Amino acid sequence: MDLTLNGSLTQVLRIEDDSQIGHARRTAQKLAESQGFDTVDVGRVGLVVTELASNILKHAVHGTIHLRVLPGPSEGVEVLAVDRGPGFDPARCLPDGFSTRGTQGIGLGAALRQAQVFDVHTDARGSVVLARFYPRNSAIEDLRYGVSQHSLHDDPVCGDLWAVCIRDEKCVALVIDGLGHGPAAEQAARAGASAFLRHPTDEPASLLDDMHHAMRGTRGGAVAVAHYDGEHRQLRFNGIGNIGALLVGGERPRGLPSHPGIVGLQYRRVASVAYPDCAGQLLILYSDGLQSRWNLRDYPGLTFRHPAIIAAVLHRDYCRGKDDVTVLIIALESSYDRP
Numbered sequence: 244m245d246l247t248l249n250g251s252l253t254q255v256l257r258i259e260d261d262s263q264i265g266h267a268r269r270t271a272q273k274l275a276e277s278q279g280f281d282t283v284d285v286g287r288v289g290l291v292v293t294e295l296a297s298n299i300l301k302h303a304v305h306g307t308i309h310l311r312v313l314p315g316p317s318e319g320v321e322v323l324a325v326d327r328g329p330g331f332d333p334a335r336c337l338p339d340g341f342s343t344r345g346t347q348g349i350g351l352g353a354a355l356r357q358a359q360v361f362d363v364h365t366d367a368r369g370s371v372v373l374a375r376f377y378p379r380n381s382a383i384e385d386l387r388y389g390v391s392q393h394s395l396h397d398d399p400v401c402g403d404l405w406a407v408c409i410r411d412e413k414c415v416a417l418v419i420d421g422l423g424h425g426p427a428a429e430q431a432a433r434a435g436a437s438a439f440l441r442h443p444t445d446e447p448a449s450l451l452d453d454m455h456h457a458m459r460g461t462r463g464g465a466v467a468v469a470h471y472d473g474e475h476r477q478l479r480f481n482g483i484g485n486i487g488a489l490l491v492g493g494e495r496p497r498g499l500p501s502h503p504g505i506v507g508l509q510y511r512r513v514a515s516v517a518y519p520d521c522a523g524q525l526l527i528l529y530s531d532g533l534q535s536r537w538n539l540r541d542y543p544g545l546t547f548r549h550p551a552i553i554a555a556v557l558h559r560d561y562c563r564g565k566d567d568v569t570v571l572i573i574a575l576e577s578s579y580d581r582p
Contacts, residue, residue, distance in 0.1 A: 246316060248407040253392050254310040264296040267308045274310055275320050275376065284378050284484075287357040288320055291374050294353050295324035303328025303369065309391070309555060316384045319377040323555050326367035352522065359384050362549040364556060366542065371555045387574035391552030391558040395424045395532075402428025402464070403530045403569040404436050404569050408443035409579050412473040415443045416573055418486050419454075420530040422462040422505065424567050431461035444470070447481035447515040451506060458507025466506045467528055469499070470515070471575050476522040478575070481515040485531045491539055491546060492524030518565060522577040525550065532568025534561040550574055 254274075255271030256267045271292040275285045292308060299306040306326030313319035333351075337357025351372070355361045358374035365371075377383045389539055394401035402421035405456055407414065419435045421428030438457035447468040465484025472478070490497040496524055497518060525546065537557065539546050544554055550572035557570050 245411075246409040247443070248386075248388070249405060249436070250312055250314050250315050250390065250392075251479065252394055252401055255306070255393065255397075256308045256310065257309070258296045258299045258308060258551065259305040261300065264293060264300070267296045268293045269322065271308070271310055271322060274312065278312060278318050278320055278378075280320070280376075280378055284376065288322070288376050290365070290387070291354045291357050291376075292322055294351070295372055295374070297322055298351070299326050299328075302326075305502065306369075313375060313377075315386060317377045317381050319375055319385075319560070320552060321550065322374045322376070324357075325369070325555055325559055327559070327563040330365040330370055331369055333363050333365060354396065359383050362547070362552050364542070364545055364548045364552045371552050371559070373549055373552050373555075375551075387550055387576070389549065389554035389572045390570065391554040392569045393532075393558065395565070398425065400426050400429045401567050402432055402533070403567040404429075404432035405528075405569055405571045406436055407571075407573065408440070410444045411442050412579055414471045414473065414573065414575065414579060416469045416471075416526060416528060416571060417443075418467050418528040418530060418569055419464050419572055420466075420484065420486060420532075420569070421464040427462050428464070428567070431458055431464045434458045434461050435464065435506060436464060439468070446470070447479055448512060451483060451510075452512065453479055455506050455510065461507050462548070463507030464503040465501070465530070467499075467501060468515075469526055469528065471521060471526070473522065473575075473577055473579050475478075476520055476577065478518045478521040478526065479515040480518065481513065483510045487527075487529045487531070487533065487535050489527040490518060490521060490524050491527060493520070514521070521575050524575050525553070526573045526575055527553075528569075528571045529566065530569045532563055532566040533557060533570055534563055537561050
């Protein structure tokens with residue numbers, strides 16, 4: 244497989260009254276049309292967004308719908324319904340006919356049937372429901388990764404940037420946090436990403452050198468590069484600045500430490516650190532717009548959910564609200580050799 248992923252900001256639509264349901268449906272359908280979905284597929288997206296938004300109002304009073312384009316071998320649309328309601332029992336609510344409000348009880352069942360990828364996490368803190376859509380006539384190849392990326396005050400530009408590159412058996416992840424926020428921070432991040440994308444499978448330490456030179460003359464920023472070799476099940480990591488990094492799924496979470504400095508201005512070159520036996524674990528990278536004092540063990544069952552669900556939960560509960568924020572989560576596989 245030879246694939247490069249990067250994408251736009253997560254679009255967040257507030258759901259606080261009935262009038263916003265129609266707006267959410269139309270916005271999601273327009274996004275699907277931009278991805279080349281036909282009328283039937285656009286209708287599927289609109290139906291599910293309507294049901295999820297309606298459920299938010301009925302059961303959680305208010306919440307948000309998150310929309311994102313899915314780049315990749317199969318271009319699609321991702322929908323997440325996020326709330327802080329009382330939670331529910333998926334085993335009871337997913338089958339058609341169950342309702343706590345006297346309705347037909349087909350909302351979650353419709354989402355399950357219409358979406359090619361569906362998952363849910365719910366507890367006393369709230370619920371996150373994931374639905375991913377791809378054109379019916381396409382070869383669907385959903386990658387188990389999730390991104391939640393938001394700019395400060397919904398600014399159209401973002402100083403954070405992420406990318407994922409898959410080459411043969413290697414998966415390389417990048418997160419850059421340009422210093423500060425706004426256009427100058429975005430310029431710094433884009434300069435670094437351009438250098439990274441030229442040779443993404445090089446050693447992380449060499450990639451940082453390339454990005455350092457490319458980011459000179461900009462504000463600079465924090466950078467983290469994680470290079471996973473599926474053949475040898477090993478991850479190598481190198482980080483400069485305050486990008487958080489974690490491996491989850493072994494006996495205990497492993498923090499991946501970064502080093503002081505600002506890429507593009509000044510830092511001391513250090514060798515990457517190797518972490519063995521990483522297949523099947525979650526790689527989590529996040530900018531400092533997310534608080535660092537969280538533990539997925541506080542959410543029973545969450546580590547087994549789709550990475551997009553996990554990213555949305557972390558953003559919901561730990562976003563500082565004072566900076567751009569990016570959460571990138573990848574389920575590391577033993578093989579990326581797909582047809």
